[in-house]
Amino acid sequence: MKISTRALTLPVSxxxxxxxxxxEAGKKGRxxxxxxxxxxxxxxxxxxxxxxxxxNVTNVPYADSQGDPEFISALVEYYKKIGFGMVKxxxxxxxxxxxxxxxxxxxxxxxxxxxxxxxxxYFVNYSLYSHIGGVKIxxxxxxxxxxxxxPNKAEIxxxxxxxxRAILYTNPNNPTGTVYTKQEVEMLIEIAEEYNLYLIAxxxxxxxxxxxxxxxxxxxxxxxxxxxxxLSDSLxxxxxxxGARLGCLxxxxxxxxxxxxKLTTSRLSAGFIEQKICSVLGKISPKYSVKLxxxxxxxxxxxxxxxxxxxxxxxxxxxxxxxxxxxxxxxxAMDFATWLLTDFSDKNETVLITPASGFYLTKGRxxxxxRIAYVLEEKKLRRALELIQTGLEQYKxxxxxx
Amino acid sequence: MKISTRALTLPVSxxxxxxxxxxEAGKKGRxxxxxxxxxxxxxxxxxxxxxxxxxNVTNVPYADSQGDPEFISALVEYYKKIGFGMVKxxxxxxxxxxxxxxxxxxxxxxxxxxxxxxxxxYFVNYSLYSHIGGVKIxxxxxxxxxxxxxPNKAEIxxxxxxxxRAILYTNPNNPTGTVYTKQEVEMLIEIAEEYNLYLIAxxxxxxxxxxxxxxxxxxxxxxxxxxxxxLSDSLxxxxxxxGARLGCLxxxxxxxxxxxxKLTTSRLSAGFIEQKICSVLGKISPKYSVKLxxxxxxxxxxxxxxxxxxxxxxxxxxxxxxxxxxxxxxxxAMDFATWLLTDFSDKNETVLITPASGFYLTKGRxxxxxRIAYVLEEKKLRRALELIQTGLEQYKxxxxxx
Numbered sequence: 001m002k003i004s005t006r007a008l009t010l011p012v013s014x015x016x017x018x019x020x021x022x023x024e025a026g027k028k029g030r031x032x033x034x035x036x037x038x039x040x041x042x043x044x045x046x047x048x049x050x051x052x053x054x055x056n057v058t059n060v061p062y063a064d065s066q067g068d069p070e071f072i073s074a075l076v077e078y079y080k081k082i083g084f085g086m087v088k089x090x091x092x093x094x095x096x097x098x099x100x101x102x103x104x105x106x107x108x109x110x111x112x113x114x115x116x117x118x119x120x121x122y123f124v125n126y127s128l129y130s131h132i133g134g135v136k137i138x139x140x141x142x143x144x145x146x147x148x149x150x151p152n153k154a155e156i157x158x159x160x161x162x163x164x165r166a167i168l169y170t171n172p173n174n175p176t177g178t179v180y181t182k183q184e185v186e187m188l189i190e191i192a193e194e195y196n197l198y199l200i201a202x203x204x205x206x207x208x209x210x211x212x213x214x215x216x217x218x219x220x221x222x223x224x225x226x227x228x229x230x231l232s233d234s235l236x237x238x239x240x241x242x243g244a245r246l247g248c249l250x251x252x253x254x255x256x257x258x259x260x261x262k263l264t265t266s267r268l269s270a271g272f273i274e275q276k277i278c279s280v281l282g283k284i285s286p287k288y289s290v291k292l293x294x295x296x297x298x299x300x301x302x303x304x305x306x307x308x309x310x311x312x313x314x315x316x317x318x319x320x321x322x323x324x325x326x327x328x329x330x331x332x333a334m335d336f337a338t339w340l341l342t343d344f345s346d347k348n349e350t351v352l353i354t355p356a357s358g359f360y361l362t363k364g365r366x367x368x369x370x371r372i373a374y375v376l377e378e379k380k381l382r383r384a385l386e387l388i389q390t391g392l393e394q395y396k397x398x399x400x401x402x
Numbered sequence: 403m404k405i406s407t408r409a410l411t412l413p414v415s416x417x418x419x420x421x422x423x424x425x426e427a428g429k430k431g432r433x434x435x436x437x438x439x440x441x442x443x444x445x446x447x448x449x450x451x452x453x454x455x456x457x458n459v460t461n462v463p464y465a466d467s468q469g470d471p472e473f474i475s476a477l478v479e480y481y482k483k484i485g486f487g488m489v490k491x492x493x494x495x496x497x498x499x500x501x502x503x504x505x506x507x508x509x510x511x512x513x514x515x516x517x518x519x520x521x522x523x524y525f526v527n528y529s530l531y532s533h534i535g536g537v538k539i540x541x542x543x544x545x546x547x548x549x550x551x552x553p554n555k556a557e558i559x560x561x562x563x564x565x566x567r568a569i570l571y572t573n574p575n576n577p578t579g580t581v582y583t584k585q586e587v588e589m590l591i592e593i594a595e596e597y598n599l600y601l602i603a604x605x606x607x608x609x610x611x612x613x614x615x616x617x618x619x620x621x622x623x624x625x626x627x628x629x630x631x632x633l634s635d636s637l638x639x640x641x642x643x644x645g646a647r648l649g650c651l652x653x654x655x656x657x658x659x660x661x662x663x664k665l666t667t668s669r670l671s672a673g674f675i676e677q678k679i680c681s682v683l684g685k686i687s688p689k690y691s692v693k694l695x696x697x698x699x700x701x702x703x704x705x706x707x708x709x710x711x712x713x714x715x716x717x718x719x720x721x722x723x724x725x726x727x728x729x730x731x732x733x734x735a736m737d738f739a740t741w742l743l744t745d746f747s748d749k750n751e752t753v754l755i756t757p758a759s760g761f762y763l764t765k766g767r768x769x770x771x772x773r774i775a776y777v778l779e780e781k782k783l784r785r786a787l788e789l790i791q792t793g794l795e796q797y798k799x800x801x802x803x804x
Contacts, residue, residue, distance in 0.1 A: 002511070008661060060643045259412070
């Protein structure tokens with residue numbers, strides 16, 4: 001029986017590629033510190049948990065394809081609170097996480113063979129969304145020595161072809177933690193204007209900003225680029241609600257909105273129960289985000305301090321989100337990450353990290369890099385980093401004479 | 403700003419196309435009896451409601467991409483109970499409703515330009531799933547006079563080309579309510595074998611069978627066609643859980659399973675809370691389905707009785723699910739359905755029905771037909787059917803001299 005080419009050639013997410021080895025190690029009774037998936041270990045806002053416990057439903061109907069009106073109102077309220085009162089009901093499409101939102105975006109702005117520019121290293125699933133729709137990702141490189149900030153305008157423009165339809169950027173960034181400056185965001189806007197491109201901003205880590213600079217949102221430029229801006233958002237990270245599968249697209253171009261809306265009708269609706277529960281989001285105190293950001297900043301500091309001292313390891317300083325990229329003094333981080341699960345243990349413990357090559361499109365780039373998601377509390381995080389260090393020392397001796 | 407051709411040309415579901423008119427009529431204070439969407443008005447099993455109220459979670463993490471292990475176990479238990487003990491954990495992929503499952507199926511078995519055979523009238527969203535992936539739907543006609551049972555083998559084979567990859571059928575059928583006989587299912591199996599095609603069975607209405615015949619599942623032929631069979635299933639209809647967005651694919655071909663699994667990783671996971679709640683499904687008494695089927699059979703009888711007496715109306719006798727197709731003595735059912743919302747009211751009440759042309763691929767077919775989803779309790783259903791009759795009489799006088 002034939003399988004389609006698109007399915008056969010669909011890449012496997014490098015974040016999940018090591019799961020079978022982790023499963024095997026787990027079966028051997030080994031404790032695994034998981035630093036691979038961007039899933040906070042913290043609880044959602046108490047308001048959401050309470051709403052779940054108090055939810056009184058006797059029916060579980062489809063929600064509207066656009067989204068549950070109450071939940072959309074809660075999002076309108078959220079955007080208003082953070083200074084974006086221009087976001088109205090008619091600009092919001094509820095999506096099953098930003099995964100679905102970005103997938104629909106790519107399908108709506110690009111035909112098969114068209115191109116979307118991203119900045120490598122980039123969130124690996126962008127490749128999956130685009131692959132499914134036959135859209136080509138073109139990657140402009142950013143560098144660890146520059147803390148993965150954007151290159152200059154000329155470098156970015158080089159990647160534009162007649163088939164380019166959009167620039168997609170993540171701010172704060174996954175996997176690098178980079179928070180783009182006002183100048184960087186404005187440069188992207190200029191390019192989008194000059195080359196008539198959509199500008200898609202993935203801002204799911206908006207509040208997780210450790211810098212003194214205010215986060216520069218694409219919505220700050222609403223008046224200037226309302227027809228070409230697409231904001232992709234999600235509750236997953238901001239409210240520790242990864243499993244709720246709720247996000248949204250914010251779109252002001254009515255024709256684009258209509259096309260995206262049609263795409264949402266194809267899957268009828270997002271989850272009814274989760275939307276009902278999350279309708280309390282408008283009521284959540286900004287303190288929740290402040291506390292969350294403080295916790296991740298603390299963990300960032302721990303990572304920087306410990307990784308920064310490891311012999312031969314180079315890191316970029318993350319300014320937000322909850323990831324840190326590290327360049328290791330080895331040749332093949334995929335082999336190292338696998339080895340940590342198959343051959344290494346210290347007091348019957350080991351660690352699961354993400355090899356970074358999957359975050360790069362340019363062949364050969366990132367092969368000695370890893371992404372760490374600091375989604376464990378301090379004590380566990382320290383132990384996990386210690387395991388990386390012990391592992392590195394053993395690995396270099398036994399496996400990779402460099 | 404350009405929109406992609408695939409988004410611009412994506413059809414609008416004929417089930418939802420009249421929603422703006424319904425909204426307008428609602429604003430005028432008009433009561434609308436909704437017979438358009440296949441969403442039961444009944445409550446989910448009490449076990450599910452209880453599980454929701456008793457759910458004790460403090461974290462909402464991603465579920466596994468394949469699905470929550472507990473929920474998968476509940477489905478294994480369900481299949482075992484109905485006689486399909488061959489369905490194991492490694493054969494089940496949890497999907498966000500059968501919408502997602504069928505979309506992934508089409509992408510995995512067909513490349514852009516490849517063809518999948520369906521039987522018209524067919525569930526309109528099949529066109530949306532296939533359109534998104536560039537897959538071509540080819541429709542073999544079934545006829546109201548034959549209660550929409552399948553044509554003979556030669557008719558079906560005529561539709562097969564070198565690009566055909568699969569046959570997709572719905573049993574019991576939406577929109578016709580037809581329950582296929584053993585002979586019909588076996589004929590499809592023969593064709594799939596002879597032409598080396600996948601056979602995709604959408605059995606989301608499995609239990610809603612009003613005939614004395616046992617429902618013939620594709621799983622009854624597991625041994626014979628395990629590499630080419632795909633079962634698409636859902637909790638939406640069987641357990642009145644449309645808004646839970648949970649379904650599954652059952653696949654025994656390991657290579658196909660792996661490809662479908664990769665597709666599920668692209669959206670990370672289905673909803674965590676709903677999967678936790680629905681993990682009780684293995685415990686639900688078969689009495690729930692018996693009661694549900696009895697209720698829908700009663701409504702089917704009411705529809706047959708009332709519609710059957712209407713002057714000039716032809717119906718097919720539905721054998722399952724909760725839909726009935728009716729051929730009206732007018733030229734344009736889309737115009738009539740719209741008119742019911744914009745121009746008609748009786749005691750300030752009107753009715754929302756689905757024009758059936760969207761269920762047909764062959765141009766011109768179904769233009770005088772409607773689909774009624776009998777998803778209202780008896781009293782409301784009787785009133786809704788009365789409104790159709792009154793509407794028809796008025797419409798014929800004022801609008802469509804035939």
